[in-house]
Amino acid sequence: MFLELEKEAEQVLKEALKKVSYEYKDLETGLELEESEHADITSRIAFSLARAYKQPPEIVAADIVNHLEIPAEHTLISNAVAAGPYINFYVNDFFLHKTLQRIKEGVKPVERKAKIILEHTSANPDGPLHIGHLRNAIIGDVLVRVLKRVGYDVKTHFYVNDMGRQIGVVVWGAERIAIADDKKADHAIADVYIAANRMVEANNEFLKDVEALMRKYEAGDEAVVKRYEAMVKKCLSGIQTSLQRLNILHDLFVWESEFVRGGAVKEVIEELKQKGNIKSDSSGSALLLQLEGMEKELVIQRTDGTSLYTARDLAYHKWKSNRCDRMIDVFGKDHELVSQQLAKALQILGVKAPEFVIFEFVSLPTGSLSTRAGRYISADELMEKIEERALKEVDKRREDLDEDKKLEIARKVGIGALRYDMVKVSPDKHIVFDFNDALDIEKKGAPFIQYSHARACSILRAAKEQGFSMGDYEPTLLKEKSEKELIKKLSKFWYIVERASSELKPHLVAKYARELAECFNLFYKDCPVLNAESELRKARLVLVECAKIVLSDTLNVLGIEAPEEM
RNA sequence: GGGCUCGUGGCUUAGCUUGGAUAAAGCACCGGCCUUCUAAGCCGGGGAUCGCGGGUUCGAAUCCCGCCGAGUCCGCCA
Structure with missing residues (x-):
């Protein structure tokens, strides 16, 4: 409103x-x-x-x-x-009344807007998601939810980098190192990757083996393709399990190799030769593309003729552009230059410009994250520990519940806390990850918001049990300051979601969620509902119902579950 | 060396795009509040030269320049 x-x-x-x-x-x-x-x-x-x-x-x-x-x-x-x-x-009072009425009526009818393809996470299938990918995934997922809310038709892509050197190393290593079968698939792959990488680094011959493997994969050698696919799929299955646990779904996994073997990369390079300023490297047949305003040329083909990430990504974006009106990519800061090069090269190809959401890195107190070096905290480990910690908190407060219920609440609270933590910080802020801090459930934002929602549910539950009706109500009875403030805050839901959508700033929703919960808590303390005089009770019940709806919608936009009790 | 980003109470952040009303929250700390709907809550208190220095302006956390610190990138990795 x-x-x-x-x-x-x-x-x-x-x-x-x-x-x-x-x-x-x-x-x-x-x-x-x-x-x-x-x-x-x-x-x-x-x-x-x-x-x-x-x-x-x-x-x-x-x-x-x-x-x-x-x-x-x-x-x-x-x-x-x-x-x-x-x-x-x-x-005036009409505004307050209208706000409640709108919320009660339900979802705002949205006009159908443009079709968007949003790419996020796209972690290399060489190991499990770590806390850096987590930031990408959560920022991306909240953006998707925000954009869908305001009416966009959004499809999410996970771009699978199956042609990189890392995967070559994994496939090479898998022939020599046993893959643990008692571990989650992506973690088992990481073990192979880390060990194989050490071997390759120590011996130049091995590196040549890997490169030979890569050439065969690119050429479509059947046996090699099979080996690659087995490894990549295995790793992706583990990654998908983690994403599901985080409440994140991708509509499509797009393998970059499709663009190479389908000929799209070749076409793009031919087109660039026609329209762009391309030259061969003096020492060999590598292809360099000069981009406007860029200091250095972009290499789009290796000396040995094999394709490079940048060229494959160009083909991918060109393909995408024919399937949507807007392309949004959530990239880490390390991809910023690449994204600019990508944009300029696409311009030469006459492809519409993608939009980039760039987020700064997550690092550890000991330094930057690296899958290859085995220096990372996996998303799985973090999720497990935070749920464990959340369970302790539930145990403390709710001895009355059975184990299943406690576990369910702990899961919602734990994952919620994790998601909130990641999304509340502006993407352009560097994060130094502190494990103890991350696990400290008691001082998290998400449980505070979820708790408000649970309180609202609790009142509504009791009202129903006692047979109180909401039917017709007199909105002008809601004249306490905390009541009015709460309604005004409720009225801003769409304003915030619109802004988050147009500015592509997911953290605005996180901030709003906290403020909304705060308003509800103030109302909760100031205004008894069930014990209020009958007419006032009706009006307040409507307000509680509306608060519950908006709290739940806000949490939903954040991808955080809204427990009915906790 | 060059590009981009960040630097706000002890800690984590919002505000910066589009300059304006006492710089806004959370955590931590100190002190209060459970005979009324869940205290994962509420109330009060102390605590900030908005990295440093210049400039533009009636007015700067916000815009411009310089410096310092952190992160990241800089042709055949992705």
Whole structure:
């Protein structure tokens, strides 16, 4: 409902600006409407008008407010005042009423918007997901949920890098090192990868074997393809298990080798030769592509004629672009330069520009993560330990529950805490991962929000048991400060989701979730529901119901489960 | 050496795109609150030269320049 409020304030402001002598259209600025702690919505337009018309902003604001006319009917605004240079708007009871009504009515009908393919995680199938991939996966997944919420048709891709050197090393190693069958598949593959890599690094002959393997795979040698596929699929099955546990699903796994053997890479290179500035390396037949504004050329083909990641990724994006209106890639900071090169090369090919969400690295206090060196914390280990810790907390508080129920709550709380932790931080912040900190369930954001939801459920459950109805209610009875604040916060759900979607900033939702839970807790403390007088009880039950819906929706957007009790 | 990002109370962060109302939260710390719907909660308190130095501006955490610190990338890895 906040979005509607914004629209109305905009309308009213525009009308007033027509009446005063200030022509805001002359200015490039908008109406500068924003959230405020001093009002329900505020405008700073007076500042920019003041500058343009050489008047004190206080005078401008007062002048505008004097000409403001708030419609008599169907309005959401009660009044507007000039507070110094600010124009503050306040909502009326109809706004509060309408907000609850909208939430009760259910999902906002969304128009069908563009089709989006969002790629995230895309970890190399050489081992399990570690905490760095976790950040990618969670940022990506929350973005997917945000975009779907506002009506986009989103498909998620996991791009499988099956042609890289790492996989060659794995396949080579698997011939010499036994794969543990008592371990989760991706962890068993990592063991082979780490051991084989040490052998290859120590012996140059082995490296040549690996390269020969890679050439055969690229050429489509049947026996080699079989060996590769077995390893990659094995590893991916483990990765998928981890993702499922995190509540993350991909619609499609796209293998990069498809683009090589299907001829798409070759086509892309031919097309670049026609349209781009390509030259051969002086020493051999490697192909270099000169990109506009780039210092160095991009190598798109090796001296031995085999393909390179960049060329394969170009083919993949070209293929994708024909299947959607927007392409969004969630990449680590190490891929930033590559993403720019990718974008420029795609431009040459006449392919629409992909959008990138770049996140900074997660590192350990001991340094950066590396699967190859075996220096990482796996997502599985983290999930296991955090669920364990969550179970302890449930045990402490709920002796009355049976084991299955406790485990279920611990799982929801543990994974929720993990997801919240990862998504609450802006993607461009570097994270130094602290295991003890990550496991400290008690000071996590997610359980706080889940707890509010459980409290709401608890009230509704009791109300149902006692046969209290909600039916018709009188919204004007909700006049406590905490009630109004809660409703106003509820009204901002769509505003926040819209912003997170248009700015591709998932952490905005995390922040909102916490604030919403806080508002609910204040209401919970201030306003008894079940023991309130009958009419007031009805109204408050409706408010609790609405809070429950929005808390649950918000958690859902974050991919966090909303337990009914905890 | 060059590019990009980050640097906000003891710790973790929001705010920076689009400069404006006392810099906003959580954790930790200190002190209170369970005879009413779950205390994973609520209330109060102390604690910040917004990395440092300049500049633009009536006004800078926010914009510009320089420096320092951290991370990351810089042609045949992905």
